Amino acid sequence: LDKVMKGRQPTDLMLRCTVLDAEGNVKTISGQFRKTDLSAEHRINPRDLRKIDSRVPNIVPTILVRREAILVNILHVRALVKADMVLLFDTFGSTDSRLHSVFLYHLEHNLKSKTTGLPYEFRAIESILLSVISALEAEMVFIRNLVGGLLAELEEDIDHDRLKRLLHYSRRLAAFQSRAQLVEQALEEVLEQDDDLNAMYLTDKKEGRPRDGDDHEDLEFLLESFSKQVEEIVSEVGNIDNNVESTQEIVELILDANRNALLGLDLQVSIATFGVGTGAFIASLLGMNLTNHFEEHVWAFYGMTGISTTIVIIMSFMGLRKLAKMRRVGLSSTFVNRNGNGKPKRWLPLPLRGRQHGGWWS
Amino acid sequence: LDKVMKGRQPTDLMLRCTVLDAEGNVKTISGQFRKTDLSAEHRINPRDLRKIDSRVPNIVPTILVRREAILVNILHVRALVKADMVLLFDTFGSTDSRLHSVFLYHLEHNLKSKTTGLPYEFRAIESILLSVISALEAEMVFIRNLVGGLLAELEEDIDHDRLKRLLHYSRRLAAFQSRAQLVEQALEEVLEQDDDLNAMYLTDKKEGRPRDGDDHEDLEFLLESFSKQVEEIVSEVGNIDNNVESTQEIVELILDANRNALLGLDLQVSIATFGVGTGAFIASLLGMNLTNHFEEHVWAFYGMTGISTTIVIIMSFMGLRKLAKMRRVGLSSTFVNRNGNGKPKRWLPLPLRGRQHGGWWS
Amino acid sequence: LDKVMKGRQPTDLMLRCTVLDAEGNVKTISGQFRKTDLSAEHRINPRDLRKIDSRVPNIVPTILVRREAILVNILHVRALVKADMVLLFDTFGSTDSRLHSVFLYHLEHNLKSKTTGLPYEFRAIESILLSVISALEAEMVFIRNLVGGLLAELEEDIDHDRLKRLLHYSRRLAAFQSRAQLVEQALEEVLEQDDDLNAMYLTDKKEGRPRDGDDHEDLEFLLESFSKQVEEIVSEVGNIDNNVESTQEIVELILDANRNALLGLDLQVSIATFGVGTGAFIASLLGMNLTNHFEEHVWAFYGMTGISTTIVIIMSFMGLRKLAKMRRVGLSSTFVNRNGNGKPKRWLPLPLRGRQHGGWWS
Amino acid sequence: LDKVMKGRQPTDLMLRCTVLDAEGNVKTISGQFRKTDLSAEHRINPRDLRKIDSRVPNIVPTILVRREAILVNILHVRALVKADMVLLFDTFGSTDSRLHSVFLYHLEHNLKSKTTGLPYEFRAIESILLSVISALEAEMVFIRNLVGGLLAELEEDIDHDRLKRLLHYSRRLAAFQSRAQLVEQALEEVLEQDDDLNAMYLTDKKEGRPRDGDDHEDLEFLLESFSKQVEEIVSEVGNIDNNVESTQEIVELILDANRNALLGLDLQVSIATFGVGTGAFIASLLGMNLTNHFEEHVWAFYGMTGISTTIVIIMSFMGLRKLAKMRRVGLSSTFVNRNGNGKPKRWLPLPLRGRQHGGWWS
């Protein structure tokens, strides 16, 4: 048991991270730090670092505001933002180095430029959120193109292969949708809590001017702006999802209608086969090795051929007429005609006329 | 990388917009302004203008209240309203010039007339919202007619083509529904925040009388009135959507029932074919070039013909009777009869009689 | 353009309404009033009267509380209630004159009787809400009977016609449900706002004793009582809707199961046909005009007849056995037996036994 | 009209009720009281008594707190609880006398015992809620057994009859679920309102010590405890409902898969029939009364028999091979293989690599 427990011992856990200093310069690239040292140095509970620890699966994004630092953990970004330092944790398995380097470049640039008037920590958060939004947007566009292309292909023909791809895209879409919604939630959770918003003014706190009340317009506008953009993405994904869903529903109806059409054709063939079979039955009766007394009749052959052919045609015709009547499937019915109006979508006035009204008071 | 980044440089971005002055006269038509100048002049964060920037896709409508201006971005209208000026941004690709010119005409007219007692900025917002509502209403009527017409056609016959149109209308309906709901949300978001409502009294603010508390009845009534109208539209669209959905469900059931009916007819034909086939089998046995010892019998032919025809009829009759029994599919069952009441919709009293009651206290 | 705009000019709009005075007597019946006069006289914004204007479609019910009046617009009732006067607006197209006259009779009676201790405006509102509830209840009963009757008919047989009626009732039910829910919402919206509740004490306001705080028990109890009744109706409609929905689902399953049964019968027939066909094939082989060397054999005919009949029976029997095996479709499977318990509904204990437990601390 | 109104006159309405005095003794059994007397004596608005009036249908449970009394109306219990008296109203049509007598016995017992320290009115409410929970629990167990039994039967075979029972149980389950949820809601509504909780201390109020603020732990714990139990039942019912729903969905899939299997068998038979038919066609050609010049050939018969049998076998074999290929329906497709990973469930990294990155700032 002891051995098992050591397997999860977090004390000797090393985290790789890139450090940017107060000037926005990269101080360390993928340096190794001990988890315990990190939590001690930045006054963070080791529990909070567990989410950063990249070996744990990680779907729900979080923005944790602690005494001296903000812990951001959204999609591919796992960062610890302080008033004069940013730590970017490496996420194992994140092969998307291009995304990461663009993010790092922008972060550096943004931390150096001091024209926007925002404090250091907000500029860091701005860069992080921009990278997140950018990633979401890219995936949204990617999925929209995938799905759009498939739906366009379905215009042509509905086949097995396309339906399978629909499944794969539909799963992917659902996963992305839930991811985007969780990002939106995380942002809104922070926006709703005045305490957290105040606590995020790390520079002010460090300089001994802790914020109070609801005077945090800069930060609010910043976060709101990103929140709106995520909302936009979520809304777009919702539209795509709606499209996929209504396509699925209608595809089912179309396959059903097509099946009925095929069945109709099948019936036509069956009826014709039955007709021909009846003819063959009659002919084979006369083919029996029994005396039918017409053997030598001159016109008997032509007569029987005519008769049986006629029977074939009559049988088939009757069957096909019955079928034709059965194949028409409209929604209108005798019921509607009985009501005589045929306008089922109209506002239906309250049907009170024929009732016994009781008094109104009680 | 540098080049790529310049591609999005917003500094040299020009926005085309129409300007109306304090008297409601059009000062500039589709004039070009630099984004940076605009944000500086009207004391707006460049970030806020990004939504106005028409190249970015734009689904979620927003009403942003800033220090000296209100930024409205709903459907086709992208406007910046100040206490003495209105800027209407041109939206690229908005070919609907008629809608736009009517809107402009009304806005001018409304800004000039001072009889309503509303301040300048509210008259501008009133015109904007009226144009929005009008556009929503128009599209709603358009879609309602499309869908209504299609549903009426489905009354006659359910075919492939109509189902495809149902898909297209259903997608369009869903998109419109989400659009209308987002407009409703945007209005309600503003209505819920007293701060924003107060901050929208731009004229009062400009004249040094900032509003406080919850004394903003004029504006509230104005926005509420439009909010109710959007609610009306959303509710109507919801009804259309319900109609489409229940139609889809029942169409599926009707296609299913029709398929069963077709299958029933198919079975009738199959059974008859089987009967005829049995007859033909018997006849062909006698057609074999083998001595059946009845070759010369005088009545054998008539006898065999009679016998095989009888077999055909018996076979078919038995099959058809079995089929007839199987085709009746009601919901009632022996189970219901066993219960003896057949009233499954009644309030079911608590079935406690046969139980062992434990005590009531614990 | 000018002409078009005049088309909607509301200034010359006449509204027809019935007026009741402070004593509850009908002063004017369907008198014509100018909209502008009305809004001036009762100090209401013309915008508010637009909802009353009966030409506009009107789904969302509203209770607007204004300075000197309460504007009620629910279903068939469009009224303006003041401290000493009630105006009932005629709704064009409301052919339900009986409902209206009962309502008017009760309103008069209720306004005259002063025993309940409620002020004038509340007695008016009580009568209005009673009429609304009564109308909702009547329609609910009507729809419940329609749907109940149809579901009872479906017990017997599921056919095309009944499914079409199900569609019509289902649409109607959905429309009614949304209507009832909107009435419930409107009532709850008023109940939630203390301001509005206070402002509804028109008599007190008129006599210079405006209410404040949350001392409005009379009104609250009054509205709550109606709100509960609407809730009851909404809940009942929800139950009906659930019934319809689960019926639809099961009808689909039953149609599916029935189709499988039909297909099974079809297969039986097909197999028998195949058997007979095989026999006919063998017989026709011997019917060829070729020497089979048994032509004169005495027992050959009986032998071949016996053999081919046996083949027919064997073929059919094998086919039918294979079919019988295939037609049994239970949910139980080898998989369940493999687990050996067959109790999939039981509480499943946490499957931790076979795992490697890591330590508990982090 | 007058007559009609009198039909609902509540003034002369008699209510039957059982009265328990302050000592917990039954004073009157099913005594008749006038509604007006009751409302006057207990200072209750007649409107409130309407819910008690057992002739009105009654789905939504309510707990109304009035000046001197608490009106409880949940499921089978309709009671008026005062500080020193409990009135139990008889509900017409409640045949479940056993449930009622156990309830009465427990109520008497509980009112007499004063050891729990709870005031009189709370002991009454405790007994009432215990009876309600007990009834809910009993019905839940009953339905769970019904549904569980049916689902177990469906394991064996899915037939018409069982699907019909599924419908009946599913309706019943839905009705029960809505009932349990409404009870939960009613309890929570009371728990959420501090005013109501305070007002329920009838004994304290009577003795001139009205409660204030949020010092009502006893009552809160009491109600919370029952609320938790109802929650437990609602949650259990939700699980059953989920079970039924997923069973329905999978049953549909299984019926679909079974139909495909049947169709496959049908095709096998059809193909074999076609093969046999082709053979019979060839044989019948040679059976024509025309000179085929092989009439006297010694081996011709065996040759033709061999050839046509071979054709039958080849035809059938080709058809069956084509069918076998078509019957395999997996979800995997060339598409997945093209991607080469086949792991569609994995976390999909953001597909940014191939994109043109724009800059990060705006």
Add this chain to the structure above:
Amino acid sequence: LDKVMKGRQPTDLMLRCTVLDAEGNVKTISGQFRKTDLSAEHRINPRDLRKIDSRVPNIVPTILVRREAILVNILHVRALVKADMVLLFDTFGSTDSRLHSVFLYHLEHNLKSKTTGLPYEFRAIESILLSVISALEAEMVFIRNLVGGLLAELEEDIDHDRLKRLLHYSRRLAAFQSRAQLVEQALEEVLEQDDDLNAMYLTDKKEGRPRDGDDHEDLEFLLESFSKQVEEIVSEVGNIDNNVESTQEIVELILDANRNALLGLDLQVSIATFGVGTGAFIASLLGMNLTNHFEEHVWAFYGMTGISTTIVIIMSFMGLRKLAKMRRVGLSSTFVNRNGNGKPKRWLPLPLRGRQHGGWWS
């Protein structure tokens, strides 16, 4: 009746529990305690202990905060935590002794170590929640593997057996999902109530320093951390559930498409059979024992054979062409072509052009 009531008498109920003292040492293992003694000793209402009583089914997890103790009842853990003592109740039927012993080991260890700075009761809760999360995580992984494996198998072929397993897994998934959500709810319920959070500082309370206001960061962070982990699990389960659902939907579509394909093949066979049947009919006509006057014609046999074979081929070809046309089922239709754009997914501009615009003011 008396006897029945005694059956539930809780007074003589013995509970088995393990006790840990203030030092974290196990004092008693599975000792028996009387319920009444327990409730008296720890000042808990007997009602609260009912949830602990393991014989009652127990789905909804609860954390009850009482005067001197915290009652935790989540999944397999039923504990009473005090400032210097922890009671772990045995749950009958909990065979998972390994999970329990690991939990006990960790709890002991955690109670002994005083380095974390957390008070005794919080360390107990930490261990409890860790065990709960661990159990949830284990089951989640287990189910994810089950479902993932099944979905992978469905890639290959959709058969009866796999669909049945899908049902079992789907039920299990739903049950687990509801369980995880209820745990999440229970945690959030506690987190939302400042009173409860304060009351959980048992050590401080015992030492006479009851907490007030919202100064409970330690506990909040502790609970929040676990709440986030449960959220993660719930979110993961939601994804699995989405996967299962969209798989079900697409499987249905694929089965439908496959059925259409089978039907198409069936039709091909039917058409060919019909063709062959027609040929056989013609041949059998000539096989009749009637004089057809070509008996002795030298080429007649070859002529008729040729003619009938040609008819067979023509018949089949026509049928198959008709079928081929019918089998193509795309979503595109003449309707889309009529509109000429074929881009149904694009933003649809407001269709106002062709309308009559009324004026904008009202």
